[in-house]
Amino acid sequence: xxxxxxxxxxxxxxxxxxxxxxxxxxxxxxxxxxxxxxxxxxxxxxxxxxxxxxxxxxxxxxxxxxxxxxxxxxxxxxxxxxxxxxxxxxxxxxxxxxxxxxxxxxxxxxxxxxxxxxxxxxxxxxxxxxxxxxxxxxxxxxxxxxxxxxxxxxxxxxxxxxxxxxxxxxxxxxxxxxxxxxxxxxxxxxxxxxxxxxxxxxxxxxxxxxxxxxxxxxxxxxxxxxxxxxxxxxxxxxxxxxxxxxxxxxxxxxxxxxxxxxxxxxxxxxxxxxxxxxxxxxxxxxxxxxxxxxxxxxxxxxxxxxxxxxxxxxxxxxxxxxxxxxxxxxxxxxxxxxxxxxxxxxxxxxxxxxxxxxxxxxxxxxxxxxxxxxxxxxxxxxxxxxxxxxxxxxxxxxxxxxxxxxxxxxxxxxxxxxxxxxxxxxxxxxxxxxxxxxxxxxxxxxxxxxxxxxxxxxxxxxxxxxxxxxxxxxxxxxxxxxxxxxxxxxxxxxxxxxxxxxxxxxxxxxxxxxxxxxxxxxxxxxxxxxxxxxxxxxxxxxxxxxxxxxxxxxxxxxxxxxxxxxxxxxxxxxxxxxxxxxxxxxxx
Numbered sequence: 220x221x222x223x224x225x226x227x228x229x230x231x232x233x234x235x236x237x238x239x240x241x242x243x244x245x246x247x248x249x250x251x252x253x254x255x256x257x258x259x260x261x262x263x264x265x266x267x268x269x270x271x272x273x274x275x276x277x278x279x280x281x282x283x284x285x286x287x288x289x290x291x292x293x294x295x296x297x298x299x300x301x302x303x304x305x306x307x308x309x310x311x312x313x314x315x316x317x318x319x320x321x322x323x324x325x326x327x328x329x330x331x332x333x334x335x336x337x338x339x340x341x342x343x344x345x346x347x348x349x350x351x352x353x354x355x356x357x358x359x360x361x362x363x364x365x366x367x368x369x370x371x372x373x374x375x376x377x378x379x380x381x382x383x384x385x386x387x388x389x390x391x392x393x394x395x396x397x398x399x400x401x402x403x404x405x406x407x408x409x410x411x412x413x414x415x416x417x418x419x420x421x422x423x424x425x426x427x428x429x430x431x432x433x434x435x436x437x438x439x440x441x442x443x444x445x446x447x448x449x450x451x452x453x454x455x456x457x458x459x460x461x462x463x464x465x466x467x468x469x470x471x472x473x474x475x476x477x478x479x480x481x482x483x484x485x486x487x488x489x490x491x492x493x494x495x496x497x498x499x500x501x502x503x504x505x506x507x508x509x510x511x512x513x514x515x516x517x518x519x520x521x522x523x524x525x526x527x528x529x530x531x532x533x534x535x536x537x538x539x540x541x542x543x544x545x546x547x548x549x550x551x552x553x554x555x556x557x558x559x560x561x562x563x564x565x566x567x568x569x570x571x572x573x574x575x576x577x578x579x580x581x582x583x584x585x586x587x588x589x590x591x592x593x594x595x596x597x598x599x600x601x602x603x604x605x606x607x608x609x610x611x612x613x614x615x616x617x618x619x620x621x622x623x624x625x626x627x628x629x630x631x632x633x634x635x636x637x638x639x640x641x642x643x644x645x646x647x648x649x650x651x652x653x654x655x656x657x658x659x660x661x662x663x664x665x666x667x668x669x670x671x672x673x674x675x676x677x678x679x680x681x682x683x684x685x686x687x688x689x690x691x692x693x694x695x696x697x698x699x700x701x702x703x704x705x706x707x708x709x710x711x712x713x714x715x716x717x718x719x720x721x722x723x724x725x726x727x728x729x730x731x732x733x734x735x736x737x738x739x740x741x742x743x744x745x746x747x748x749x750x751x752x753x754x755x756x757x758x759x760x761x762x763x764x765x766x767x768x769x770x771x772x773x774x775x776x777x778x779x780x781x782x783x784x785x786x787x788x789x790x791x792x793x794x795x796x797x798x799x800x801x802x803x804x805x806x807x
Contacts, residue, residue: 221314226287233309234270236268238305240509266282273722335399348376350370375421376419401450402414414432420434422453456504457506459477460484461484464493466514471494474494479521481497487561490568490572517548519550522552522553523559524556540613544618554575607634610645611645678767681760690715691764691765692710692768693768703742714726779799
């Protein structure tokens with residue numbers, strides 16, 4: 220048996236959008252992602268994936284579940300197989316035997332992670348406070364053109380010069396938490412602050428939680444940028460600097476810009492280009508590209524024009540190929556040799572930078588073919604053959620059918636062969652010619668008018684969508700609860716046992732195999748208006764739920780008073796029934 224706390228941790232690390240998108244291409248639609256349902260035939264997308272709930276639901280056939288449930292249904296995996304597959308994605312080891320941890324030990328592990336998060340946040344507050352007391356650091360930021368507003372927005376700070384400045388904040392310095400969070404380095408048995416005399420750039424996750432830092436030297440020194448090491452909170456290949464701050468800007472601009480340095484991100488934001496992010500001391504990874512393509516349909520990579528910039532751009536292209544989609548576009552911009560994004564926008568301003576982005580950025584298709592062609596002699600047959608050889612593995616990685624076909628066409632023109640011959644050389648299937656056909660007539664479907672939800676069913680549905688509302692579920696213990704109300708009470712109790720922190724996806728996994736699972740699935744699938752309430756609820760919805768619980772308790776009480784009163788007129792009530800009626804009449 221796989222421990223439930225392992226499932227909770229797994230689902231907190233896996234992104235359901237990434238998982239499903241590998242099998243069913245998803246398209247952004249508001250806060251959620253949409254597709255035609257893979258579990259039934261349909262023309263209009265009704266399959267919705269909610270990233271904030273880590274849950275999918277089809278409004279056509281009612282299919283729903285977590286990332287685990289999707290793999291079980293779509294890939295026909297068993298529960299352990301689905302868990303294994305997801306665990307492998309995030310580098311977790313599935314326990315091979317039943318967990319011997321006590322509930323207290325499991326809670327201690329969660330508390331340990333919270334302690335690490337609080338430790339990093341405390342460091343961020345310390346560095347921010349130190350900046351206000353460090354004229355030299357403030358002067359540096361002023362010379363770089365940064366004002367107080369942008370410094371506050373990105374929570375910039377300063378790590379004082381010295382071996383152990385953090386000792387002023389942490390009484391137990393050097394604590395195990397500081398070491399595990401990467402804030403302390405160890406050399407020859409001596410422990411000291413990892414960051415010293417550096418401008419500090421807090422790295423935040425998607426929730427805005429500070430999980431790591433990048434530090435830049437004020438004067439000359441090596442390394443110029445120093446990043447936090449890999450920790451339980453931070454994986455540099457899975458995070459982008461500035462993404463949390465840039466989400467609104469990316470949405471407004473309908474594009475994302477990837478640059479190389481932290482200061483580039485901050486300087487661009489200072490000048491109004493607030494949709495830039497940076498990789499964290501590593502090349503752009505496939506996960507970085509996936510993250511950005513979930514945010515927008517257009518991603519621009521901006522690199523210096525030197526050899527290092529060219530290498531970084533090509534590496535980004537290679538990692539982007541398996542993520543390409545026909546409704547997405549990637550571009551590459553190379554700045555003049557004397558500039559990086561920070562210096563360019565300070566010298567020429569926002570309008571000039573965005574004009575450069577618009578007019579000089581190369582589409583991936585052009586950059587790819589131009590760069591490969593530059594590496595060979597196209598005036599020789601050998602050079603053309605070499606071009607085909609280099610292009611073949613790239614084309615094989617591209618899942619976007621239309622783009623792949625068009626790139627193949629352009630390659631065929633470049634080497635001077637027929638497209639069909641190039642398909643043969645590349646080992647690709649030749650696209651079939653379009654055929655005319657008569658649309659198959661589908662049997663007419665009949666639909667029954669859905670039964671309106673009862674109040675208890677509405678409350679169950681609301682609670683499944685918003686588990687944090689479990690605190691409002693208060694039904695007096697003396698009430699004899701109908702089956703659906705009892706299921707509601709048990710559902711709330713389950714959520715409260717986990718501290719009220721279960722997401723919709725994690726809640727459904729805790730319900731797997733329980734006695735109420737079938738009933739709750741039926742209520743979820745048969746529920747009316749669920750499509751209107753699947754997204755994050757408003758404050759008035761929460762108040763409506765709270766009032767609904769008051770009404771539900773009143774309805775149960777009134778119904779039982781009527782039933783017992785009617786029975787008392789016919790026959791003598793038992794002692795238990797008399798006690799219940801007395802409670803119903805006197806307690807609220």
